Structures are given as C-alpha cells and as structure tokens.
Amino acid sequence: MFNEFYVKRTIEKEAVHDADLELYAIQKARELDWDTFKASKAFIDTFKKENKISSRRCNKIITRTKPNKKHFSLNDAHNWIESKRPLILKYSTNEILNSNHCSFQQEYVPPRTLSFTGERTTEVAVKKKYNTTHSYTVQPITSANGHLLDKFLMILQEKENQFGQRVQKNLIVPPNVVIRASKSGKNSGVKHHVFLNEVLRPLVGKKFLLFLDSWKIQADLTKFRAVFPN
Incomplete structure (x- = not known):
C-alpha cells in the first residue's frame, strides 16, 4: 500500500487523496485474500499518521515529461508470449x-x-x-x-x-x-x-x-x- 502511494507521489507526482488510499488498501487486501477487510476511515487515518502523510497545499506545478503510458502486467507479458x-x-x-x-x-x-x-x-x-x-x-x-x-x-x-x-x-x-x-x-x-x-x-x-x-x-x-x- 505504501509502495503505491510512494510511486504516485514521489515518482509520478500525482495528486493522491483518501479515496486513493482506500483503493490501494483494498487491492492489497485482495492479494492477501483478506475477504473481510474494510478500508475504514480509522484505518486510513492510522496509515497516514504512521507514515507522516498529511494534506498539503500544492505550491509548485510541474509538467509531465512523458505522456501517460499503459502499464502492463506479468499476465500481459505471458499472453503476448503465448x-x-x-x-x-x-x-x-x-x-x-x-x-x-x-x-x-x-x-x-x-x-x-x-x-x-x-x-x-x-x-x-x-x-x-x-x-x-x-x-x-x-x-x-x-x-x-x-x-x-x-x-x-x-x-x-x-x-x-x-x-x-x-x-x-x-x-x-x-x-x-x-x-x-x-x-x-x-x-x-x-x-x-x-x-x-x-x-x-x-x-x-x-x-x-x-x-x-x-x-x-x-x-x-x-x-x-x-x-x-x-
């Protein structure tokens, strides 16, 4: 979950909100087969506090140097090989x-x-x-x-x-x-x-x-x- 946040903010410089953190958490839970997991507000707040993440005003706008590209998965690679x-x-x-x-x-x-x-x-x-x-x-x-x-x-x-x-x-x-x-x-x-x-x-x-x-x-x-x- 933190890796997804890190990539979006530090590398891709995307704006990230609580709804995005909820999505990252749910996706990770599915990978771990945690069927009963819910990304509650308390969970999101705890995650932000532990990782020193807070809502901040954007004070510098930058231009993307590369256009958005489709991200391919390992399954895509296997399908292409087949x-x-x-x-x-x-x-x-x-x-x-x-x-x-x-x-x-x-x-x-x-x-x-x-x-x-x-x-x-x-x-x-x-x-x-x-x-x-x-x-x-x-x-x-x-x-x-x-x-x-x-x-x-x-x-x-x-x-x-x-x-x-x-x-x-x-x-x-x-x-x-x-x-x-x-x-x-x-x-x-x-x-x-x-x-x-x-x-x-x-x-x-x-x-x-x-x-x-x-x-x-x-x-x-x-x-x-x-x-x-x-």
Whole structure:
C-alpha cells in the first residue's frame, strides 16, 4: 500500500487523496485474500499518521515529461508470449534475440531523500541538471538461451556529434564494442543502422528472430531490410 502511494507521489507526482488510499488498501487486501477487510476511515487515518502523510497545499506545478503510458502486467507479458509462440517455435533458443537501449546519466538523483518533515520544498543539488537526463547509451543483444552476444553498440555524448582528434587518439575501443558519438548521447536513425550493420549482422546467420521495442526508428522495416534484404 505504501509502495503505491510512494510511486504516485514521489515518482509520478500525482495528486493522491483518501479515496486513493482506500483503493490501494483494498487491492492489497485482495492479494492477501483478506475477504473481510474494510478500508475504514480509522484505518486510513492510522496509515497516514504512521507514515507522516498529511494534506498539503500544492505550491509548485510541474509538467509531465512523458505522456501517460499503459502499464502492463506479468499476465500481459505471458499472453503476448503465448500469442507469438507459433512463431517462436520455428527457431532455436540461440536464434531468438532481444535488444534494447540502456541509458545512463553522469549524475544520479534518487527519487527520495531523508529530509525535514513539514518542509515546503525538498531540493537536491546536482552539478549540472543536464547531466541528470542523459549521457550515454549502450545497446547489447541477448539470446533466449541466456547468453549475452559478443558485440554491443555504445553511443557517447560529444558536443560536435563526433569525436575530436584528441579523443580519438586516446580512446581505447575493445574489439567487441562499436562506439559512436552524438550530441545527446542518444540513439538515432544513423546509429540504428550502425547497430544493425556493424553489431548485429556479424553475429547472426541467415535465420534469426529479433525482438525490439516499438521505437519508431526500430519499427521501420525499410531500415532493417537495407541491412538484411533476404
């Protein structure tokens, strides 16, 4: 119950009221098979008191950086796998591949900190706000038999969208890493082609099944067919 409240307030910054706490409590009770449980006013008041939760005036309005997304459950994942099973069964586990972007930042800011009860605004200092959003991206490939494939793509953040001469001179690149640069440290259409051509293509044979997320560039089959025409 507290976890639901914590996520809504501290991470998602949603407004939460007593009715929401009642819903969280009832949902938790159902998980525990407490059929006779009732989220009474006394229970809600005790929960708020024990967790130092009180009604507070909103004094800072912020804009959501991401649109609301549907939350998927473990059952949704199982159902999706079952729907794809006829396709999956045509491949061996070493031919079934998955890849995704792993983003990292130079400065990590935890979503919660110990602070004074009752303060109006809880602030956390960082060196640069820009460093808390994105710094570099890594894209590895894993197989269904639990193996991490031998090569991966790394995109580093560089102001000029490319490595300078000094960086290139001192940059140590392991043989299993393909490194590129971008201003944001994020992936792009050009970098996705590099991933397909220089990372994925040398690792696979003619038969493989690749699962990627629904990012627009990755979902564009023309980019995939440019590297894998057959």
